Amino acid sequence: MSLARLAEDRVDHRFKGLPPDADGLSVAELTAQRRNLFTGGFTTPVLALSAERLEHNLALMETYAARHGLAFAPHGKTTMAPQLFRRQIEHGAWGITLAVPHQVRVARDFGIERIFLANELVDPAALKWIAGRLDTDPAFRFICYVDSVRGVELMDAALQGAARPLDVVVELAAGEGARTGVRTEAECAAVADAVAATGTLRLVGVAGYEGEVPGADPQRVHTWLRRLVALAADFDKAGRFTAAGPDEIVISAGGSAWFDAVADVFAEIPELSRPVLKLLRSGAYVSHDDGHYRKVTPFNRIPEEGALEPAFRLWTQVVSRPSPDQAFTNGGKRDAAYDLDLPVPLVVRRGDSERPATGIEVTALSDQHAWLRTAPGADLEVGDWLGLGLSHPCTSFDKWQLIPVAQADGTVVEYIRTFF
């Protein structure tokens, strides 16, 4: 499947929010019409991405990674959009990070050559499928986590007969009580021993996720990242990367809240026996947001390096205004992220005029409604469009399968297809 095939796909009932009168057009044909998001027949609710902000964010993280000598495998689970994967690669990314085998299938089907699976993988059916892809495509690079001897044994059993070894990194946990990953350096060594004892796996490095450091603050995160680097250095000294050795040693960390700390600590990585691939995995930057990631982005600590811009706006319509302090729009849990924060009203559109959504607050979401509280005098009436800012890119993208990308004047210049 190529990206061109996505452009040939037909607009129909699969894609909510798109103009009903575009039914039957190809995505390419609809794109060529350059419809306006506000006057072109789109129906609410409709999620839109800002063309300018999307490009800004893609360019900013490319610059950031390059400046700090980091290879970049942005986490693709955020968007699951092959068009965005492609643009990330064009913006210098080494490859794409993913979380589960289904996501690997999507990325492989759209030609992504380097995939870092930031998760354990012990499913025999998925492992056999990946081994088949590795065998048939010499250019396919795939790396995943291991964090248990049992897991290594299950992988080895599933991979018997594979032509190429599967590359793995030992995942170091972010601390006691944190998420996946080996808890101690001694256990890391035992898992590495188990890998070395197989003929099907090849140890290529270490990785982890600093976002789960308990009580994360700059000092604790730095401390944990140094532990990760020390583990790599110890493994290297112990010759764990020499047998059937890789060309490079992979050291990977970095979500969307602490990549400044990753840049700091990865700059201190000592010389090892092989070149080091310092792999950053941040994914939320593509759309950024108006909630959680606005609060936690490292750019708040390093404003001199730039700032991400929230690129999503969820357009909903006021369908009910039953009392002076209540209103309801037609966008709910089916349309907006709600796991970290509720959506934030940003602007009201009535006809051609747009103004700040002053005095309007989202107090709850039903499946298909947003509950709004309006302050005395807030000017909001049935029929108005309310533009909402969202919190959490991952749970925003996953509610939309074909997302219009609009320029500042509303002209839709692209439609982004997602696969969740």
Add this chain to the structure above:
Amino acid sequence: MSLARLAEDRVDHRFKGLPPDADGLSVAELTAQRRNLFTGGFTTPVLALSAERLEHNLALMETYAARHGLAFAPHGKTTMAPQLFRRQIEHGAWGITLAVPHQVRVARDFGIERIFLANELVDPAALKWIAGRLDTDPAFRFICYVDSVRGVELMDAALQGAARPLDVVVELAAGEGARTGVRTEAECAAVADAVAATGTLRLVGVAGYEGEVPGADPQRVHTWLRRLVALAADFDKAGRFTAAGPDEIVISAGGSAWFDAVADVFAEIPELSRPVLKLLRSGAYVSHDDGHYRKVTPFNRIPEEGALEPAFRLWTQVVSRPSPDQAFTNGGKRDAAYDLDLPVPLVVRRGDSERPATGIEVTALSDQHAWLRTAPGADLEVGDWLGLGLSHPCTSFDKWQLIPVAQADGTVVEYIRTFF
């Protein structure tokens, strides 16, 4: 689009959890293989429906509605699955209830002839599209809510030129501070007056949603339902259903928590000037659940009328067991409902054996992981499949686009396509 077309669709990267080696098969071909959910190459996470329980639930609500003289328009927003809409119709449903215009497009494209939109609709593009469908298909019946004079004016403006009037019901709010709907009977009359003043709308009844009655208990819900019935009777007495009169008067209520109260009160509806369509809209019963709806189902109060059975099971795999009291599976917010309750571990499968998931609890969900706490001695290891019960059908269906339906022995006999 017919259901047969769904069977011709190809299995590919769009559908998570399906066997990688089924890639390229049509859904019909994969169905004919009668693969086993546990041994047929499915990858985790994978959501499955129970064939037997699905059929049980469909039959039970058919019986329930018939016994109580209720017409049934199950809320299709729950499943957004045309195959299930069809089975609901085959099980006696009058039509399908929906919440937003996109959902109407899906149902219409799959031939649903009677649609009750349990929401206000003031979007001109959507209204024009619906008017076009009404004009071209005389058998299409469509009803939606009105709850404001402003909304009626917007609808009337959008519908100028339509050949058939659009049928509306006045929505009575469930109380002060409740969701959409007119707050007082006087305002209901004003909205009905506004409808009568248009040439584009036709008043056919009243409706509301007792699930939003503040502090809902049996008495308050009965009281509100009687208010709704009285409103219909008053409107009828005032001759509001005579001008351009409908053949029947629609009175509709009924989510999934109080349909026993709806049955009670709708049994008391007095004789009106026309036959009454007593329209129940419960939607969650199709899959039922292991959480919220298990707790609130009316069958807890009326066990002599039957019991719904939870039909969903989310199969995830243990990928990490980093400490004696922690484990992680590969199913997270992308896979499981999390808005009302966390998933509940039901069973553990290791090889061919299945046993209760004793001493295992879900404590949190990440995007792609479930966090498990395990009691001392809980037998759970990397590679095990963990079957989870879910809470809230609406936010379970919406995370899966092609859902295997498995018999008790694991044989997959159908794949249900959803459109969110």
